[in-house]
Structures are given as C-alpha cells and as structure tokens.
Amino acid sequence: MDYRKLGNSGAVVSSLCLGTMTFGAEADEATSFQLMDLYAEAGGNFLDTADVYSAGVSEEIVGRWLKAHPTEAGQMVVATKGRFPMGKGPNDIGISRRHLVRALDASLKRLGVGQIDLYQMHAWDALTPIEETLRFLNDAVSAGKIAYYGFSNFLGWHITKAVHLAKANHWAPPVTLQPQYNLLVREIELEIVPACLDAGIGLLPWSPLGGGWLAGKYQRDVKPTGATRLGENPNRGMEAFGPRNSQERTWQIIDAVAAVAKNREATSAQVALAWVAAQPAVTSVILGARTAEQLKDNLGAGSLTLGSDEIASLSAISAPQISDYPYGTAGTNQRFRKIEGGR
Template identity: 75%
Template sequence: MGNGPNDHGLSRRHLGQALDDSLRRLGIEHIDLYQMHAWDALTPIEETLRFLDDAVSAGKIGYYGFSNYVGWHIAKAVEIAKARGYTRPVTLQPQYNLLVRDIELEIVDACLDAGMGLLPWSPLGGGWLTGKYKRDEMPAVATRLGENPNRGSESFAPRNAQERTWAIIAAVEEIAKARGVTMAQVALAWTAARPAVTSVILGARTPEQLADNLGAAELKLSEAEMGQLNEISAPQPAAYPYGESGRNQRHRKIGGGR
C-alpha cells in the first residue's frame, strides 16, 4: 500500500509487486491461498484473472479467492475464468454470523453455483455472540468497539437497539447452557455448519479465547438447535426480490409466465 497511482487496486503491476513483496517478507516461495480484498472497478477483471492464472502457473500461489465481493462480482469472475481457461477462484471471505446473514440473499448461492467455499470473518459478530455486551452498557475503552469513542458509539448503538440482536443472543445462551458449552462455541458451530462454509476465521486475542474457540470443532448442533437459531436470526428482506415472493418466483417452473 502507498500513495502512488500503482500502489492499490488489482492491476497486474500492483498485484505482481504486492505478491513478490509478500513472498520476500515471509521468506517463502509459495503462498497456498491468495485472496483479493475488494472489487476493483477501474481494472478490467480479465487483467486481474490473467495475473492470478499466471501466478498459479509460476508456482507462486496455489489457489486464489476473493473477499467482500457481491453476487454479480463472483458470477462475472467465474464465468470469465471458465471462458478463457484460467484457474478459477476457490474461496470467498465475507462477513457472516448469526447477526449478519445478508449474504444468504444472493452471495451464498453464487458461491455454491461456482463451487467456491466460504471463509467467514467475524463469526462471533465482534464479540456480541459471546455475551460480551449488555443492553444498557456501552463498550469499555479496551474493546474494539470502544477504542474510538465516536466510532464505537455509532457502531454499537444501532445493534444494541435492535430487539432481534437480543433475541439471537438469548437463543445462543439458552443452547450453550443446555449443552454445557460457551456461547462462542455455539455461534461458531452454527456458522461452520452452514452451506458452502469450509472454515471460519477466528479473531481470538488470548490463548484462552483460542482454546475455547477451537472447542467448537467438537460441537455438532442438533437439527432442532440449528432450526431454532435459523428461525430467530433469519434475514428480514422485503417480500421481493429476496423475500417470500421472490423465493416463490425463483422456485417456480420456467415457462409459467408472470
């Protein structure tokens, strides 16, 4: 990253320099998974995909993926890679947890169609799904939300005011107590069990938190528990195109007319 015209974006020049710099800093010759952080509207996607295909062929990376792409970004990139015979993307790294399920409206289906795996970040919702925050308390200064008082207040207040937030937290807590595990483990187990999810990105700050998070790998939620969490945390889109009306239309047989 820098202030120069070629110090950002997904151009061949910038990606080539960034990849070589990463390999040099890490002291290695190969990166297993190389991910593009965000869509670049100024660089033709063909240029980006060609570079990534060349990087795979050169042995510098094994696979590549994206982060923060929406459904049409994914579909366009995959179809161009297929048409040109380039190596295809294998992963998407989106925000995804019981509190934030918007990717289910389109992005999950795009990944399933493309055969891409999801690597969710913030699976614990920034600490909300661990029972860290209380309805009538602002974040402490030591927390991520509280490090910048102004930013912390803006990001905390809307979620704190939503009854949906507290209903989800209550459901997670209920299951955790019944199973004798932590709320974090329940939230992580739910995310890991969702369609297309291949792994989750943990954000533990201490060895104790990491050990607790890893315990979720041994937790398999029952069908009833998954159903309870799915229902209480369901996205709330408008009826069309992503709500009930849209689902009915998408599932209707082709040729049925409007």
C-alpha cells in the same frame, strides 16, 4: 477439529482458521507466536493474513513463526491478500496487474515462502477489468508463486462473472470467497452463497462472532467498557454500539445463542462459531482472537456439533430481514408457484 477441502481444490484445511489481523496491532509478536502455537497444537493448519494488516507487520510475524517452526510450517496452508494501499502512489492500490505483481512479491518476501497457498483479492476493484486480474492470477499459478486464489468481499455477480471468464479462457478457477458471515449478518445467503454453491467455491467467513456481540460481551443499553473492541475505543464503540443495540433482533439472537450454550455446557462464542461452520459451502471459519484465553475458548467450537434442531432454531430467530420483493412471497417465488400450479 475436522478437516475440509479448500473449496473446489484438492487441498485440505481445518474447519477453524486462525486469522492474524490482530498481529502487530492488538497482539504483539510474543502474543502472536503464542496464538499460533496454541492453534497448531489444537490441530489447526490454516493461517489467514493480508499485506495491509498492520502495514505488512502481520505477514512478517507469520513469516518469522513459520521459519522458527519448520515442522508446523510444512503442514500449514498459508493465505494472504492483496488489494488495499501499501503506498501513497496511484498504482499502490487495486487488483491491477501493475499493483498485484509488486504486492505478491512483497508478500512472498515478508512471509519468507516460495509459494503462497491461497492468494485472495481483498475486495472488488471497479477500475480494473476483472479479465486483467484473472489473467495475472493464472500467470501466478503457472509461475508457482501461488497454489490457489480466491476473493474477499465480492458480490454474487462478481463471483459468477469471474468464474465463467476463467472457465471460458481456460484459466485456473477461484476456489474460495472470504465474506462477513455470522448469525447477525446473513444477507450473503440471498445472492452470494448461491453463487458460491453453484461454482463449488468454499466460504471462509470473517467476523463469525459479529465483533464480539455473539460471544455475549455486551449488554442491552450498557455502554461498552473494558477489554473489548468497542470498550477500548469509547467514541468508535458508541458509534458502532448504538445501532445494533437498538435492534430487538440483536438481543433475541444473543439470548437464543446463550440458551443453546447453557444447554450444551458450552460458551456463546463456541455455539455461534459452530453454527457458522455448519452452514452450506463453509470451508473454514476465521477466528480473530487477540489473547490466548479467547483463542482457547474459540477452539472449543472445533469439537462442538450442533443438532439439527439447534441449528434450525438459531437460523429461524436470525433469519435475514428482507423486503417482500424480489425474494419474498410477492416476488419471483410466488410466480414460480403459480406456474407450477398452472397459472
């Protein structure tokens, strides 16, 4: 496994991050400990959780593992998030100072640490002025409660506005963004990736396997069954399966991934993860395994480097489908070409 800078910070993290959303829900504590053991043994040093995962239980499990493994804990970069409701009150949600000051202290307690390495705003909050959030985060850095901060599920203009406000006020800058990103979902390349590249912000993609689709778990027009996320919840499974199943693009991408995997004697999951890891601005790819077998397979992506031709072919078949304007040939790009050519 290789290591990369955590966005524009000086911290270094492994290119594969262990996500812990399954801890306390789909993975009990014993299984969660096993997953963290396997991840640490493979050289991983980056754990990602959130207060809302299993209503705080995920953070508690991570905290107990860190306490039981002091040597590994000293090397781990621990990330968590705040934003979503942890109570029933009107102020138990959002990224206001009122909510975050309590959410951060609660996360520190559940994790059993004196400082959180990366504290992320789990989503944009239209009710709270972003200046209020940034001022709180800067204060938290100054107080030593967090080392760095980042965002999750922000849009391009959210990121750019926050970056420039932080710079103008001499506040600590954001270092990361955690978005959904995979071969099936690439729309962030239109605005969000350019905003992150412009600011030096590192991407931490979640759902890099598209909910299991890119691992080759599903078959065209076959109802999901068995030990898969969609198969274990038939009603929700069919609701989520139908739209993606009906798109020819889905199966073209899955087939292309499988072809590369066969040629490289790898699994489809490893190829899909390696593609994401190779994309511009990506710092670390978040693995969402539920079992030791899944994690072992996913960790194999850490030693898989795709060739430029393989990346190009997968990128071409999965190119995001966008309308002609404003990103297409009849939009801004065409106008630039006319200007360059002398109108």
